[in-house]
Amino acid sequence: MKSRKDEERRAAAxxxxxxxxxxxxxxxxxxxxxxxxxxxxxxxxxxxxESPELVNLLMQVDTDAFIPPELYRAVAEVLVWLYGIEQERQ
Structure with missing residues (x-):
């Protein structure tokens, strides 16, 4: 069973x-x-x-720090996907 704390929303920018x-x-x-x-x-x-798995990993990175190499691929995939969305809007 999840506690209220487990369900708490997380975000990283x-x-x-x-x-x-x-x-x-x-x-x-x-x-x-x-x-x-x-x-x-x-x-x-x-x-x-929204990617709870990626956010959980990013929560372990200090604010104002570069993401670690282990997250390059996951973040790159999101950025490529986002670039595609931005191109469709134009």
Missing amino acids: LTYKQGFYAPVVVARGKGVMAEAIIACAREAGVYVH
């Missing part, structure tokens, strides 16, 4: 800029903080991708 060797975790949190991260993203027009 990434950024990637030219010149960076990997994306950076710019925000992460659970509960109220996760809801705030998601609300800010939506207000800014940023697509919110």
Whole structure:
């Protein structure tokens, strides 16, 4: 049986800029903080991708730190998918 804590929503936000060797975790949190991260993203027009498994891994990365090499492939797949969505909108 899941406790209330197990069901608490989690979120992580990434950024990637030219010149960076990997994306950076710019925000992460659970509960109220996760809801705030998601609300800010939506207000800014940023697509919110839901992947509990990936978020759980990103929650282990310090804020303002590059993602570890073990997550490159998973994050790259999300970015490629997101790029496709953005191309369809244009």
